[in-house]
Amino acid sequence: MAKRVLALREASIIVVTLVTFAYFAITLSNFLTYSNWKAMMPYFCFLAIMAAGEVWVMTLGEIDLSIGAMYLITPILFWKLDGAGLPLVPSVIVALLIAMLFGAVNGFFTAYVGIPSFVATLAMLFFLDGLALILTHSEQVTTPGTAVAHTTGFANILGAGTYSEFIWALGIVAILQVALSLTRWGIYTVATGGNRLGAAEAGIHVKFVIIRNFVLCALTAGFAGLLEAVRTSSITPDPSGSNADLLLAVAAVIIGGTLMTGGEGTIVGALIGALFLGVLQDGLNVKGVNATYEYLYIGIAIIIAMTIYVLVRRIRLGSGRA
Amino acid sequence: MCSSGVSAWGPAVPESTFAGERIEQLHAAPDDVLRIEHVAKRFGPITALRDINLHLRKGEVLGLLGDNGAGKSTLIKIICGFHRPDAGTMWLKGEPYAPRSVDDARAHGVDTVYQDLALVDQLTVFQNLFLHRERLTSPLPFLANRRMRREARRALDEIGINIPSLDVPVARLSGGQRQAIAVARTISGDADVILLDEPLAAMGAKEGTLILDLIARLKQEGRVSIIMILHNYVHVFQACDRVSLIQDGVISFDRPTSETSVEELTEIVVEEYRRARLAERSSAARTPTAALDSTG
Numbered sequence: 001m002a003k004r005v006l007a008l009r010e011a012s013i014i015v016v017t018l019v020t021f022a023y024f025a026i027t028l029s030n031f032l033t034y035s036n037w038k039a040m041m042p043y044f045c046f047l048a049i050m051a052a053g054e055v056w057v058m059t060l061g062e063i064d065l066s067i068g069a070m071y072l073i074t075p076i077l078f079w080k081l082d083g084a085g086l087p088l089v090p091s092v093i094v095a096l097l098i099a100m101l102f103g104a105v106n107g108f109f110t111a112y113v114g115i116p117s118f119v120a121t122l123a124m125l126f127f128l129d130g131l132a133l134i135l136t137h138s139e140q141v142t143t144p145g146t147a148v149a150h151t152t153g154f155a156n157i158l159g160a161g162t163y164s165e166f167i168w169a170l171g172i173v174a175i176l177q178v179a180l181s182l183t184r185w186g187i188y189t190v191a192t193g194g195n196r197l198g199a200a201e202a203g204i205h206v207k208f209v210i211i212r213n214f215v216l217c218a219l220t221a222g223f224a225g226l227l228e229a230v231r232t233s234s235i236t237p238d239p240s241g242s243n244a245d246l247l248l249a250v251a252a253v254i255i256g257g258t259l260m261t262g263g264e265g266t267i268v269g270a271l272i273g274a275l276f277l278g279v280l281q282d283g284l285n286v287k288g289v290n291a292t293y294e295y296l297y298i299g300i301a302i303i304i305a306m307t308i309y310v311l312v313r314r315i316r317l318g319s320g321r322a
Numbered sequence: 323m324c325s326s327g328v329s330a331w332g333p334a335v336p337e338s339t340f341a342g343e344r345i346e347q348l349h350a351a352p353d354d355v356l357r358i359e360h361v362a363k364r365f366g367p368i369t370a371l372r373d374i375n376l377h378l379r380k381g382e383v384l385g386l387l388g389d390n391g392a393g394k395s396t397l398i399k400i401i402c403g404f405h406r407p408d409a410g411t412m413w414l415k416g417e418p419y420a421p422r423s424v425d426d427a428r429a430h431g432v433d434t435v436y437q438d439l440a441l442v443d444q445l446t447v448f449q450n451l452f453l454h455r456e457r458l459t460s461p462l463p464f465l466a467n468r469r470m471r472r473e474a475r476r477a478l479d480e481i482g483i484n485i486p487s488l489d490v491p492v493a494r495l496s497g498g499q500r501q502a503i504a505v506a507r508t509i510s511g512d513a514d515v516i517l518l519d520e521p522l523a524a525m526g527a528k529e530g531t532l533i534l535d536l537i538a539r540l541k542q543e544g545r546v547s548i549i550m551i552l553h554n555y556v557h558v559f560q561a562c563d564r565v566s567l568i569q570d571g572v573i574s575f576d577r578p579t580s581e582t583s584v585e586e587l588t589e590i591v592v593e594e595y596r597r598a599r600l601a602e603r604s605s606a607a608r609t610p611t612a613a614l615d616s617t618g
Binding site for chain 1: 428442454465
């Protein structure tokens with residue numbers, strides 16, 4: 001039984017998250033409370049959504065460094081479109097479409113021009129961060145549809161409701177995990193990441209697969225940005241903050257069990273990875289640890305989680321299942 | 323240095339040595355499944371294929387021999403639609419044949435087992451068997467894994483390959499088992515022309531026999547025609563009806579295996595090696611002159 005659980009790709013992050021959770025639950029009297037759960041959700045829900053898209057790119061053996069910038073620019077586009085007189089819902093849709101277009105540009109330069117995705121998306125990161133600062137004149141703006149005395153249905157659905165982000169995260173993770181495991185697109189993603197030439201020889205259009213996955217990744221990141229902007233009812237053009245979120249999302253993907261080399265990915269793992277980072281940040285917060293120490297602890301926790309991942313993986317590979 | 327060696331080939335080897343066209347006229351038959359005429363292919367400065375003429379009869383097994391870099395794999399990749407030729411024409415079952423892609427070639431009934439096997443290590447046996455030919459459920463297009471497992475088991479049993487589990491990633495299998503899966507993938511399709519790029523590489527004697535038996539059985543059934551690249555002459559005589567030798571981008575020798583011998587083939591290849599050495603030496607001898615020319 002224990003061996004079967006350990007044979008899961010997500011095994012190590014499940015173990016690490018449970019241990020961390022147990023630690024905080026035992027040492028903190030107010031950790032296992034409803035109000036604390038409500039406080040924890042904003043830490044990991046948007047990360048889980050960003051990570052879910054990033055899994056599709058990292059399973060290809062590529063990386064998208066522009067998801068923090070996508071997360072930042074999409075609500076700003078939404079605000080701009082709304083300001084230009086477009087109704088709320090169309091503004092959301094057009095903003096997301098533009099984010100997807102940026103994703104397609106990432107994919108184009110990676111798949112067709114042959115620039116390493118690390119570089120292509122790094123360029124996109126700076127471009128979008130710059131665009132965000134230009135469009136907002138570097139000033140905080142109010143998210144459209146949220147600045148009213150009573151919260152609207154629009155805002156409640158798109159992030160402001162207590163469980164809105166959580167439900168979106170679970171839904172997106174479920175859909176994308178099913179797509180990765182049970183559809184052609186998912187199999188082609190794994191095949192392209194595992195053996196690009198072989199996949200091409202089998203007849204798979206690997207370049208289309210790459211572009212599609214970058215588009216998906218941009219969409220999830222942009223959507224996560226919209227949810228957060230609506231939840232907090234304001235948009236701060238702060239690239240350093242959004243790029244820290246990028247790194248947390250990538251961390252969630254990796255400690256969740258997706259290989260950086262490609263060919264293996266798990267979206268449920270990335271969700272648990274995001275949950276782990278959420279539990280950690282929230283736990284440290286409740287414990288009263290000085291915010292200055294937070295990144296330091298996250299750094300230590302990631303290296304411990306990855307060490308356990310490597311050890312558990314050895315058991316897994318010996319178990320006859322990968 | 324290397325490239326000057328290649329360019330020295332032309333003058334060092336008289337064109338008349340390559341009797342590809344003449345041979346084709348001698349042997350071409352109306353029941354050819356595949357005919358290739360004057361196919362050429364360059365990759366930048368490298369000429370992979372100069373002038374290939376080749377034909378394949380229905381139910382025939384043709385062995386393709388040649389040195390490393392002679393153009394065997396390039397020819398296979400042109401026939402299977404992975405590369406497009408720069409020149410020349412191809413006919414498949416009497417119709418003009420110019421595959422736009424691997425998929426297109428497959429739709430025409432031409433399928434390939436690649437030298438690098440085109441297997442994805444991380445995917446399982448049955449996922450590899452059905453790669454890009456996945457069976458889907460309806461109405462929602464999900465992967466019909468149970469059905470694919472069942473069909474994969476049947477296909478492997480039919481071939482007589484013993485794979486312990488269909489759910490292990492192919493990375494765990496031996497070279498021979500991987501090759502067997504790659505072959506199984508191709509022959510379980512609807513192809514009537516099958517191309518095999520070194521199907522016996524990375525195989526133990528026992529596994530190699532398995533693949534040769536498989537090819538013998540396919541030949542007996544007579545449904546498919548096969549071109550395969552081989553290195554071992556003994557295998558050629560075991561498995562093939564006819565043998566073609568590619569040298570320097572043309573087919574220089576083409577004869578039924580019953581009319582030639584291991585000794586003759588060996589002699590031709592050794593002769594080629596000597597010629598290459600000679601060409602190298604004469605190009606080396608010319609180099610100082612060339613240097614003088616350029617400085618003068």
